[in-house]
Amino acid sequence: MWSTVRSTAARQLRVARAANINTGISVSSRVTRGPASIVIPTSYRLVLSSRSFTDTSAELAAKAAAKPRAATSTTTGAKKRKPAAKKAAAKKKTTKKAKKPAAKKAAPKRVKKEQDPEVKLRLEVRELKKTALFQEPKRLPEQPWLVYVAKNLKQLSSASDLGPAVKGLAADYNSLSASEKERLATEASQNRLANEAAYKAWVETYSPIEIDAANRARQRLRKISPAHKRKYDIKDDRLPKRSLTAYTMFTKERWNSGEYAGESFTDTSANIVSQWKSLSAAEKKAYEDSAAADRERYEKDLQSVLNRKIQVRRNKSASP
Structure with a gap:
């Protein structure tokens, strides 16, 4: 439709x-009558x-x-729009095919070179000296002769040849009067007391543990370094006193008895050894019991003062 x-x-x-x-309409007709x-x-x-x-x-x-x-x-x-879809698909494919990072190879271990024994010894000495506490107070002369030398030190230092200067100084000392020598002896005695006080004050600035470590370092230095042979242990009354053996107790007792007055050291020592060997087992047991008790005391002191334990070798008699 x-x-x-x-x-x-x-x-x-x-x-x-x-x-x-x-x-075909005329112009006049258009005007009068419209189309x-x-x-x-x-x-x-x-x-x-x-x-x-x-x-x-x-x-x-x-x-x-x-x-x-x-x-x-x-x-x-x-x-x-189609390429955008392709790009998204490409990204997905790339994510799926991502490779795992390769594991790093382990670095080769460095082989330590063996240290030269001399270098090792020098390093040990250096470390021991840090612990040994060598900064002791300077001691004043404790002998009359040394006091006299100290007073005339300028005379020795100005001498070109030290040998003749010392001989001349010794001659001058021997020519001194008794009163002058007595005065030098008194000064030496005062110096000794001053040295003891200064030394004790210096020791007490450190703890017993530090003093014990310093003594151990000094003992090691005396063994490995000839330059430190005369570096003796620090004396400290706070440190535990070592225990005595049965034979040492017997020897000390015999020396203090006064029976060997006037005898030489060699003869006295030989007599004490023979007496120890002639003792019966029952007689020796008394000294051995005393030594065992002293050993227990020493171990307790080590624990309380130095906070350490030491396995002390327990000899039955430690006798010759």
Whole structure:
């Protein structure tokens, strides 16, 4: 039905346009009577308007030209979106194929070179000297002769040859009067007391543990370094006194008995050894029990004063 209406309306429109152009009407008649009008039903006008039959040829051409562009832009947009999808897929593939980092090779271990024994010894001596506490207070001369030398030190220092200068100084000392020598002896005795007080004050600036460590360092230095042979242990009454053996107790007792007064050291020592060997087991046991008790005392003192334990060698008699 709509196709019939459409074709009829189009035909009438064409007829009307042709009549407008080809009708030979004079100018005067156009002025007096207007052109013949064509009446189109309302229903036809609505159909023509909605179906774009009323558009001119220029309008129809513009619409026709606009349609391909929209299609082209739509197609281009669709084409542009496709590579994005490909990129996302490529990223996924790359993530799946990611390689694990290669493990680092372990660095080769350095081989320590053996240290030269002399260098090692020097380093040990250096460390021991730090612990040995060699900064003792200077001692004043404790002998009358040394006091006299100290007073005349300028005379010795100015001498070109020290040997003759010392001999001359000794001759001068021997020629001194008894009162002058007594005065030098008194000064030497005072120096001895001053030295003891200064030494004790210096020792007490350190703890018993530090003094014990210093003595151990000195003992080691005396063994490995000839230059430190005369570096003796520090005397400290706070340190635990070592325990005595059974034989040492017997020897001490015999020396203090006074029976060997006037005898030489060698003869006295030989007599004491023979007496020890002649003792019965019961007699020796008394000294051995005393030595065991003294050993326990020493171990307790080590623990309380120095806070350490030492396995003391327990000889039965430690006798010759």
